[in-house]
Amino acid sequence: MSEQGSIVIDPSGRDIHGEATRIRERGPVTRVELPDGVEAWAVSSTDLLKKLLTDPRVSKDPRQHWPVWISGEISPEWPLFTWVAVQNMFTAYGGEHKRLRTLVSKAFTARRTAALQPRIEEITKTLLDRIDEAGRRSEVVDLREEFCYPLPIQVISELFGLPEEKGAELRAVVDGIFNTAATPEEVTDIYTRLYAALGELVAAKRESPGDDLTSALIAARDDEGDTRLSEQELLDTLVLMISAGHETTVNLIDNAIHALLTHPEQLAHVRAGRATWDDVIEETLRVQAPVASLPLRYAVEDLAVGELGGPEGVVIGKGEAILAAYAAAGRNPVDHGADADLFDVTRVGKEHLAFGHGVHFCLGAPLGRMEARIALPALFERYPRLELAVPDGELSPVASFISNGHRSLPVRLSAAG
Numbered sequence: 001m002s003e004q005g006s007i008v009i010d011p012s013g014r015d016i017h018g019e020a021t022r023i024r025e026r027g028p029v030t031r032v033e034l035p036d037g038v039e040a041w042a043v044s045s046t047d048l049l050k051k052l053l054t055d056p057r058v059s060k061d062p063r064q065h066w067p068v069w070i071s072g073e074i075s076p077e078w079p080l081f082t083w084v085a086v087q088n089m090f091t092a093y094g095g096e097h098k099r100l101r102t103l104v105s106k107a108f109t110a111r112r113t114a115a116l117q118p119r120i121e122e123i124t125k126t127l128l129d130r131i132d133e134a135g136r137r138s139e140v141v142d143l144r145e146e147f148c149y150p151l152p153i154q155v156i157s158e159l160f161g162l163p164e165e166k167g168a169e170l171r172a173v174v175d176g177i178f179n180t181a182a183t184p185e186e187v188t189d190i191y192t193r194l195y196a197a198l199g200e201l202v203a204a205k206r207e208s209p210g211d212d213l214t215s216a217l218i219a220a221r222d223d224e225g226d227t228r229l230s231e232q233e234l235l236d237t238l239v240l241m242i243s244a245g246h247e248t249t250v251n252l253i254d255n256a257i258h259a260l261l262t263h264p265e266q267l268a269h270v271r272a273g274r275a276t277w278d279d280v281i282e283e284t285l286r287v288q289a290p291v292a293s294l295p296l297r298y299a300v301e302d303l304a305v306g307e308l309g310g311p312e313g314v315v316i317g318k319g320e321a322i323l324a325a326y327a328a329a330g331r332n333p334v335d336h337g338a339d340a341d342l343f344d345v346t347r348v349g350k351e352h353l354a355f356g357h358g359v360h361f362c363l364g365a366p367l368g369r370m371e372a373r374i375a376l377p378a379l380f381e382r383y384p385r386l387e388l389a390v391p392d393g394e395l396s397p398v399a400s401f402i403s404n405g406h407r408s409l410p411v412r413l414s415a416a417g
Contacts, residue, residue, distance in 0.1 A: 006031040006039060009293075011079060011181040013401040016292045017341070020044065020328035028310050032323060035079045035180060038068070040296060040321035044328035046335045046353060051308045052322065054358035057300045061093035065298040067319040077184035082177050082191060083295050083402075086236040090360070097359060103229055104237055104363065107216035113367050116155065120371055123154050124378050131382075135413040140389040143379075144254050144409040151375055152249040155367075156242055161212030162201060169197055174243045178403040198238050214238065241364065249368040251290035251398075251405035252281070253375050258395070258409060259284055259343045260380070261388050266345045267380070275345040281372050286336070286352035287343050292327035292404040294356075326353050327404060385414035 007022055009032050023030055028045035043049050052058050062069035062084050069084065076085075084091065089100040127147050134141045153167050162170060176182065176190030201214055209215040217237060221228055229237060260267040260280065269275040299316045306312035316322065330352050331340045355362040362368075380386065388395075389410040396407045 006033040007042070008033045009035070009401050011035045011401060012399050013180065013292065013397050013403070016327055016397065016401065016404055017331065019401070020292070020325065020331060023325055023328045024332060027314075029305055029314060029316070034295070034323070036075070038074070038078070038080075038321070040323045041316050042293070042323045042325045042328070044325040044332060045310065046329045046332060046351065048305070048308060048310045049324055049326075049329055049353055050357050052297070052303075053324070053353075053356065053360065055303075055308070056094070057303060058322065059093040059298050059300050060091050060296075060360065061096070062091065062296070062298065064093060065300055065319060066296070066321060075184075076191070077187050079180045079182050079187055080295050081187060082194070082239070086239055087230075087232050088236040088240045090240045099227075100229070100233065100237070101359070101363075103220045104217065104241075106220045107213055108241070108363050110366065112159075112213070112216075113370070116159065116367065117370060117374070119158065120151075120155055120374050121378075123151055124375050127151060128378060128382050131413070140410045140412060142408045143257060143411050144250070144406055147375070147379065148250050148254040148257070148405075148409065151253065152246050152371060155249075155371060156245045159212065159245070160201070160214045160238065160242060161205060161210050162214075162242075166197065166201075169193070170242065170246070173197060174246050177239075177243050178247050178398070178400045180400045180402055194239065195235060198235050198242075201238070202234060213241070244362065245364045245367065247403055248290040248362075248364075249371050251288075251403060252284060252368060252372050254405045254409055255288035255290065256280055256284040256372060256376055257379065258388075258392075258406065259288065260376075261386065261411070262392050263343050266343060269345050277373055277377050278369075279345040279350070280376060281369060282350040282352070283343060283345050283347060284372075285354035286330045286350050287341070288404060289326040289330045289352065289354045290404055291354070291402055292325075293401055294324040294326060295321075295402070297322040297324070324353070324356075329353055383413050387412050387414050 010019060023042050024044045028048045029041050029043045032040055032042040034040055043052060059065040068074055089097055089104060092100050127150055131141055131146050134146055153171055157167050173190055173194045205214045205218055217229060217234060270280060299318055299320050301318050303316040305314040305316060333340045336349060355365040389412045398405045398407055
């Protein structure tokens, strides 16, 4: 994949949707260049993505199926290194994926998720009370900092039994994982801090197990082989679940608030009963996928894309990398019509792949939706005249082509209650 013509992905994510449009204009699948010149195929068709995400000839395991990883060409200083290097169900293939997902599912049950609802409601109310106080001190409040961030962080920290005082470090290292514009020094620093923090957590839970997900993962066994997660699998499963359960929900809540504040007619639909908060959540996930592009998958053998309903003559070669372009797919006019770019809570078809598809569908999707379903109505009921404090064009994105959200979300509460 060395020929010219690849779309060079901006590591800073300054124009995710403009870049997504350029990717779609090249067709359902096109070559892109990731940081450090790493090549991949970006797939922006919902139908083609669904087929590739469920095709056994597509792997997520670089150790078996990505030649440049196997040959050592990928540096530990690469900004996406952690995304590829982890050994958990995110990067597992076939029987290994089934084994790991089964073990994790034993710990991360629907019952455990449902039981969190009263606590999420309590945390939400506490945060809104603090926002009241912040609003009395300052005309402008940063909702990403005061609401969108702390809610998922506190939920995920309590779920995994992470001490409250470690919350700031958790946020810092997760932000670092998603920072695709990080320098080599920053990548190395985050990698070291991440495993130090998780190693301390696991050691503490082995010493004093609790009613938390970390303790449950330590204890989880495979019924057939009576095996546990290896130490690396345990740590990397924590990496996956804490980072995915944190950043994606932050962006979902952030993007939903932003969409409603910049489209007041859509908020009016909800208040008048013409749409629900679930409509808001699903349309936000479609039009502003919290994860814009997800690395990486690899072709186990040559894939003739035409046989999967894609363009004839295009072949994803054995061992070549595949980037799931979720932001591009969510706004694809082929799937959602000429107004696919528009946020419309009354839209009949809100299909999206924001939580993945097939065997790798996100286990934490119900929790993320629950947090948003509790947080959004509570916020807009408390502050019925909430408004952005700066012009929309002045908001800047997170420094990432993976994470799709805002650096800050400054608002005026505009008379609470």
